[in-house]
Amino acid sequence: MLEPVMFSTYHGGAREEGLLDFSASLNPYPPEWLDEMFERAKEISNRYPYYGRLEEGLSELIGEEITVTAGITEALYLIGILALRGRKVVIPRHTYGEYERVAKIFGARVIKGPNEPEKLAEMVEKDSIVFFCNPNNPDGRFYRVKELKPLLDAVEESRALLVLDEAFIDFVKDAESPSGENVVKLRTFTKSYGLPGIRVGYILGFPEAFKSVRMPWGIGSTGVAFLEFLLEDGFEHLRKTMPLIWREKERLEKALGVKSDANFFIKRVGNAGEVVETLKRWGILVRDCTSFGLPEFIRFSVRKPEENEKLIRALKEVETKMKNER
Structure with a gap:
């Protein structure tokens, strides 16, 4: 059973x-090209939605190799497959609920901590995983790289992994994003293009690992059409x-x-x-x-x-x- x-x-x-x-x-x-995009989705809905070429184009646009996913939600489950089983997972107390839900589904040991990066850094241990939303949901607080540094240093020193959810970063004025060998960044177009029904997001970091476990055809014909128009749009x-x-x-x-x-x-x-x-x-x-x-x-x-x-x-x-x- x-x-x-x-x-x-x-x-x-x-x-x-x-x-x-x-x-x-x-x-x-909504984007000006929305109606044209849906027409394109209908046009290609009779074929399997392969999007490798579009993924390469998006990587060039962003300036780093990315892994396209069905929104950030699929990305969280891929992290579960690759890294969560049996691990200590540190999550701020007041943040997006899917981190804890996915961690528990995959048998991780969840520890709740403070929302401030400096205090959360004190809870990082060897091989642990930290989820952090920036800007945070629900309060909208955005932490600059300087403010994140204690957490970034703790993750690096402990050989831990920081999962940085940047779902709302496009809405932040003069936003900046940290980089590091122990950092995975999750982003989505659901929010910034106002299209929650079109499940298209991407991961920055560890592309070979994530591409090895994601679903084939994960974003469907509408997602493929969205990527085609997005590349033409160039974030305009x-x-x-x-x-x-x-x-x-x-x-x-x-x-x-x-x-x-x-x-x-x-x-x-x-x-x-x-x-x-x-x-x-x-x-x-x-x-x-x-x-x-x-x-x-x-x-x-x-x-x-x-x-x-x-x-x-x-x-x-x-x-x-x-x-x-x-």
Whole structure:
């Protein structure tokens, strides 16, 4: 008999129609070539989706050999296959839940630690594996290379492995990314191109190892079409849309008293579950941060100006209601 593994994790994203979705932290501006891309996907859907040539093209565009994966999620499972069994895995307390879930599925020994890199470095041991999200999910804090150095040094000295999740790095102004022989970096286009249904991401580091265990045809015809258009685009879409997001991000910070380095914020609201349900009745969906170990916080993303205005008004009304009930 096969027994289920009870390590479920709740994630953001609307599960019902008709809600203005701030729970998924995505670029609200779709690429101009989206319709053409879907036509191309239909055109090639009658063949096996081989993408070696496109992977090489993306490696040239990025400047380093990469391994294409079905989003960061597949990358986490590949790490499980290659490295997690029986290992000590160090994970910050308030971060993306899939690290712990995947580690436990593969029989790793999970140790929770502080979110700060300098303090987390003290927990690194020989041959251990550290997961670190930068910028972190859910609070959006981004650590510069100088701030990461204690953790990078500890990993190198202990011959450990640092898995650096950079899913939201495209949203960070003047972002910088560390390098090292003991560092694996995970990135995705799901967030920065606003296309969570198109499962395309990539890994930086250890390409031979990761390519030896990944699934064949892992991204499908739509993913292949996306890569074709992405290579033509050359990240121009990001150069056009990120300034629009940064402008709105600053407006939300001023209006709601929040701060983040990424395209999303957390805000203390008391009973997060209750506030989420209240906002849903008003047609707005935000993320309950209970699954991150933060039951008094909600998370919401940066969307288009008129959408952000609706959120600002709704959250201010919630704040007024909370004050009146005290």
